[in-house]
Amino acid sequence: MRSKYLLYPKALEKLQSSGLAKRVEELKKSEDGLPYIGGSIITSEIVDSVQYLKEHGFYKHFPKDFAAQYKKIMSGMIKDPKKFHWTIQRPEGKITEPCELEDMLLFSGDVASIILNPEEIWDYSKFGFSSSSELATIVGTYIMQQSHGNSFPEGYVWTRKNNDGSEILTEITGDHNGDLRIPQTDIAPYPTRDPFGNLIEMRPELNADRHSVAASYFTEATLLVAVMRYIEQQGIKAPYFNDGGKELVKWGSSLGQGGGSCTEHFGDCARNPMFFFIERNKTIPKLNTSNETDDFTPFWLDTEGDGSYGAYIANNGDFVLSYQDKEMMKKSVKPIDARFAPEDAEHLVKGLIYQCAKGLGRTSARQLLDIIQYRYSQKFEDDQKRFQQK
DSSP: OOOOEEEOHHHHHHHHHTTHHHHHHHHHHSSSOOOOOOSOOOHHHHHHHHHHHHHTTTTTTOOHHHHHHHHHHHHHHHHOGGGSEEEEEETTEEEEEEOOHHHHHHHTTTTGGGTOOTTTTTOGGGGTOSSHHHHHHHHHHHHHHHHHOOSSOOOEEEEEEOTTSOEEEEEEEEOTTOOEEEEEEEOOOOOEEOTTSOBOSEEEOOGGGEEEEEOOTTOHHHHHHHHHHHHHHHTOOOGGGTTTTHHHHHHHHHTOOOOOSSSTTTSSOOOOGGGGGTTTTSOOOBOOTTSBOOSOOSOEEEOSSSOEEEEEEOTTSOEEEEEEOHHHHTSSBOOOSEEEOGGGHHHHHHHHHHHHHTTSSSSOHHHHHHHHHHHTSHHHHHHHHHHHHO
16 A cells, blocks of 8 residues: 655645645635545545546546557556556666555546646646646645644654765654654655656655664663764764753753653653663774674664664764664674764754654653763763773
């Protein structure tokens, strides 16, 4: 089942300049509102929607030079959508993504017909699009996305553009149980063709686009200390720590403390910051070009399953997290589940504080701020000397 699509910046520009985005916004604000569009569908629903559009004149103004191809491909998709593909040019090469029924709902014009009338729905030049299929599909995708809204409060978000053309959007947030979640999505506008062979300023979100960390609750502090150790170990220039973290703590304190679905934020649940640094002054292992190491990492994020995420430094200097169960821990190769470039380090620190302050996890913001203050205190230096003597 297809649930997510990526609209490229040029698609959004077309929607704004053509006034179509405004139509959607006005419908959302109207008494009728915008209906929710999503969930799984079956073939008969596609057939019914196409029949409805046909009966109401939505295919009367179809471009003649595209009508035969459109009818042939849509008829074939009804029988077996996976025989038809999106074609996407990614950094690693061209890949094809089989179509799904949810795609057909967009291709048919069913969703776009919510704001476009029969005379408009295929008139792509009127609205500045490059083809009829692009107009119907992008408008339908935009309507669908606007109908969903946000199920959870947004966490701390940033993007990073890489030399290979990828553009990684990272969010530090939490799930409904307050467990730490760090999804990473490649949102780069890779050249894409729809199954009709037309270039289109959007694509379905692919498995290759997604990476994530799904750690347990109360793991934010461990990750914070690991990132701070990474910054020190790699000699990364981090302005947040030039003054011993004073401005960072001031910023974190200004966020206050929001409450989510738990009471840990306001109870006496914080641990002594010293606990997080016991034997944590050890070196984070570095991986070779094959992502291998036999060295044990001192930093692990627990999960609700049998495995944990270990922290490592990739061969290129990135901070990476690798999910491993007991059997995988015995092996040299460490699969990478999330990757953060040196310039992401400060975002990670700030994002963890923000996540805690907004009540998206179960760790309190005070716990993280206490850790930062402790790390740059004389007590930290004294405690480290004491640990080394034991």
